[in-house]
Amino acid sequence: MKLETIDYRAADSAQQFVTSLHETGFGVLSNHPIEQALVEKIYQEWYAFFNSDEKQAYLFKPETQDGFFPASISETAKGHSVKDIKEYFHVYPWGRIPDSLRDNILAYYQQANAFAAELLGWIEQYSPQEVAEKYSIQLSEMINNSQKTLLRILHYPPMSGNEELGAIRAAAHEDINLITILPAANEPGLQVKNKSGEWMDVPSDFGNIIINIGDMLQEASGGYFPSTSHRVINPEGTDKTKSRISLPLFLHPNPEVVLSERHTADSYLMERLRELGVI
Numbered sequence: 070m071k072l073e074t075i076d077y078r079a080a081d082s083a084q085q086f087v088t089s090l091h092e093t094g095f096g097v098l099s100n101h102p103i104e105q106a107l108v109e110k111i112y113q114e115w116y117a118f119f120n121s122d123e124k125q126a127y128l129f130k131p132e133t134q135d136g137f138f139p140a141s142i143s144e145t146a147k148g149h150s151v152k153d154i155k156e157y158f159h160v161y162p163w164g165r166i167p168d169s170l171r172d173n174i175l176a177y178y179q180q181a182n183a184f185a186a187e188l189l190g191w192i193e194q195y196s197p198q199e200v201a202e203k204y205s206i207q208l209s210e211m212i213n214n215s216q217k218t219l220l221r222i223l224h225y226p227p228m229s230g231n232e233e234l235g236a237i238r239a240a241a242h243e244d245i246n247l248i249t250i251l252p253a254a255n256e257p258g259l260q261v262k263n264k265s266g267e268w269m270d271v272p273s274d275f276g277n278i279i280i281n282i283g284d285m286l287q288e289a290s291g292g293y294f295p296s297t298s299h300r301v302i303n304p305e306g307t308d309k310t311k312s313r314i315s316l317p318l319f320l321h322p323n324p325e326v327v328l329s330e331r332h333t334a335d336s337y338l339m340e341r342l343r344e345l346g347v348i
């Protein structure tokens with residue numbers, strides 16, 4: 070398995086992209102329409118936010134899941150016992166967002182959602198007919214005005230040397246949602262597991278956009294699109310002193326959307342969150 074960067078402007082980009090998603094669960098695009106200057110600005114201003122005490126005023130609410138999640142309560146990936154080395158903030162347009170950060174992050178949320186709708190159109194167009202027949206409605210329609218789509222701003226702090234034994238920035242996991250849109254982070258570390266079980270670096274040139282399949286599209290496509298395991302490994306050497314910021318947008322269908330004979334988006338999400346022990 071090879072993960073090639075695909076030029077969004079190439080004549081056959083849609084087909085190449087969907088082939089990559091089918092074969093690897095991942096697709097990497099260059100020359101895409103997401104404004105890189107906006108992404109860089111967001112990395113800078115949220116880095117400052119994570120380094121300030123202001124974040125404590127936005128402690129997440131368990132009922133709504135918006136706001137700041139400190140490292141002390143950070144996620145433990147399914148099947149793991151050690152917490153990830155990260156802190157993060159969950160942005161929903163209806164949720165709490167610091168005023169000074171609101172305009173840029175919501176502009177990004179809107180741009181990335183529109184881009185996701187286009188990419189879901191590509192996926193629908195290049196799904197084999199017997200797969201496309203399984204989609205209960207158009208894929209892009211599933212996320213239209215969804216209140217569940219979640220933008221996570223992640224801060225992986227510099228390594229202190231006191232990390233729990235075996236802890237890594239993000240332990241191997243699969244995403245729960247339909248697709249995830251992830252601008253390349255400011256530091257490397259993202260890896261994907263290939264079909265032979267080996268970990269490979271995701272080509273993360275600054276400016277690339279990485280898209281991966283989540284469990285919900287795997288379910289809706291009857292397994293044609295695989296929800297592939299990925300992780301973020303710890304930095305080595307001088308990179309240990311650096312923070313890493315990343316910005317995954319998790320596209321969630323509206324709750325009533327039928328994914329398969331056994332699941333709506335809501336019943337599927339609840340099952341996964343119960344497995345994770347967060348509800």
Ligand SMILES: O=C(O)CCC(=O)C(=O)O
Pocket residue numbers: 221223239244251254259299300301315316317
């Ligand atoms: O930080 C990254 O590059 C990936 C994060 C991720 O996979 C996640 O939060 O689900």
Ligand SMILES: [Fe+2]
Pocket residue numbers: 242243244299
């Ligand atoms: Fe992920």
